[in-house]
Amino acid sequence: EVCGHARFRVCKFHDLFGDGQKDPGDPPLAGWVFTITGALLEEPIVVTTGTDGCSEEVVVPVGPDGTATYFVQETVQPGWVQTTPDTNPVEVHVVSGPNPDVEFGNWQPRNDNGV
Numbered sequence: 001e002v003c004g005h006a007r008f009r010v011c012k013f014h015d016l017f018g019d020g021q022k023d024p025g026d027p028p029l030a031g032w033v034f035t036i037t038g039a040l041l042e043e044p045i046v047v048t049t050g051t052d053g054c055s056e057e058v059v060v061p062v063g064p065d066g067t068a069t070y071f072v073q074e075t076v077q078p079g080w081v082q083t084t085p086d087t088n089p090v091e092v093h094v095v096s097g098p099n100p101d102v103e104f105g106n107w108q109p110r111n112d113n114g115v
Contacts, residue, residue: 002040002061006094010034010047010072011054011101018107020084028053029106032077036060037089038070054101066096072104080106 012029013022029049036045040061047055062068073089076082084105092102 003064004062004066004096005059006062006068006096006099007057007059008092008094008099009054009057009101010036010049010104012049012074012104012106013053015083015105015107018081018083018109020086020105022084022103022105026105032104032106033075034104035073035075035089036070037073038068040068041070060094062094062096067093069093072102074104076106080108083107 012032013026014029016026017023030051030053032049034047034055036058038060040063045058047058049055060068060070070092071089072092074082082088082104084103
């Protein structure tokens, strides 16, 4: 039973140091695709990050207790390694109303040519 809605954004940053932390100077990444699933959704929600590194606000239903659990799955692009969070998909617990951004960081290792 749906009893309200929660809101959050999915955000993506370039983890320049590959340390799993969002450091000052780590730039946002646009064009990354995420799929959101959960028991209260009739079908998955697919979002893409914009120039600020974040998706549009996602609005999802919550249950009678004002909470819900969703799974956010990153589509990892070739040549990149997800550094944070440490699972993919990540389990996200939301409450009715606004919620913190769900942050993903990716590192781009150098190849054998030093690039």
